[in-house]
Amino acid sequence: MLICQISDLHVRAGRTLADGRVDTAACLERCVEAIGRIEPRPDLVLATGDLVEHGTPGDYALLAELLSPLRAPLYLLPGNHDERDALRAAFPDHGWLRTGGPFIQYVVDHGPVRLIVLDTVVPGRSGGELCAARLDWLDRTLAAARDRPTIVAMHHPPFRTGIGFMDTIGLADPAPFAAVIRRHPQVERVTCGHLHRSITQRFAGTVASTCPSPAHAIALEIGPGRGDGYTLEPGGFQLHWWSGSALVSHDASTVDWPGPFRFRG
Ligand SMILES: [Fe+2]
Numbered sequence: 053m054l055i056c057q058i059s060d061l062h063v064r065a066g067r068t069l070a071d072g073r074v075d076t077a078a079c080l081e082r083c084v085e086a087i088g089r090i091e092p093r094p095d096l097v098l099a100t101g102d103l104v105e106h107g108t109p110g111d112y113a114l115l116a117e118l119l120s121p122l123r124a125p126l127y128l129l130p131g132n133h134d135e136r137d138a139l140r141a142a143f144p145d146h147g148w149l150r151t152g153g154p155f156i157q158y159v160v161d162h163g164p165v166r167l168i169v170l171d172t173v174v175p176g177r178s179g180g181e182l183c184a185a186r187l188d189w190l191d192r193t194l195a196a197a198r199d200r201p202t203i204v205a206m207h208h209p210p211f212r213t214g215i216g217f218m219d220t221i222g223l224a225d226p227a228p229f230a231a232v233i234r235r236h237p238q239v240e241r242v243t244c245g246h247l248h249r250s251i252t253q254r255f256a257g258t259v260a261s262t263c264p265s266p267a268h269a270i271a272l273e274i275g276p277g278r279g280d281g282y283t284l285e286p287g288g289f290q291l292h293w294w295s296g297s298a299l300v301s302h303d304a305s306t307v308d309w310p311g312p313f314r315f316r317g
Pocket residue numbers: 060062101102131246247248
């Protein structure tokens with residue numbers, strides 16, 4: 053099973069530039085083209101939030117258009133830049149976006165790896181949280197399939213990254229979430245977005261990680277208050293390969309470079 057993860061697309065209606073500089077629509081187009089070149093074809097594409105910039109219907113209409121060339125089933129979850137109702141409205145055939153009550157939480161259960169999507173959004177805030185209702189649903193959902201290897205996907209990572217500015221808008225009080233994850237050792241990975249970078253940490257008996265963005269990256273600056281800016285390093289996404297016994301994750305670039313060239317003798 054091959055899972056492609058994209059994150060933090062920040063699409064803007066009218067293809068306006070983010071911060072007057074970043075063409076996020078063109079970045080996503082390059083990313084979709086790069087995914088189209090992957091062989092074998094991914095079994096699904098997971099997008100871990102900040103799908104658009106302002107949460108408007110126009111943002112989501114362009115997002116849907118830019119993602120439409122993808123040939124694999126697509127699963128979306130919201131980040132702090134998203135608006136749940138506008139997101140649901142733009143993808144009317146994604147019925148699972150409407151099964152989580154006020155939240156966008158659902159299970160994808162048609163491969164060897166079970167995928168549980170969580171909603172960490174607090175409307176109007178940049179930071180995230182998992183309230184008791186969301187954690188209770190996660191606990192019950194994990195308990196329903198204890199023998200299935202599982203990926204938990206959400207926008208805000210449940211750990212401090214060292215990039216000080218981003219840590220101030222991270223997931224509030226991750227301890228109750230960690231306690232739930234620790235009770236369910238079938239969780240192979242907690243995979244997130246928000247940081248626009250690839251970051252990994254041991255977490256609650258499993259591995260937690262974040263996915264790069266095809267657009268701007270948060271500046272790699274470690275320390276209190278640092279990382280309050282971005283760079284235009286090459287865009288990225290991730291490929292998660294299930295080996296049959298482990299989840300193996302690869303960083304991929306949206307740059308279309310020469311090769312591969314096969315080894316000869
Ligand atoms: Fe973002």
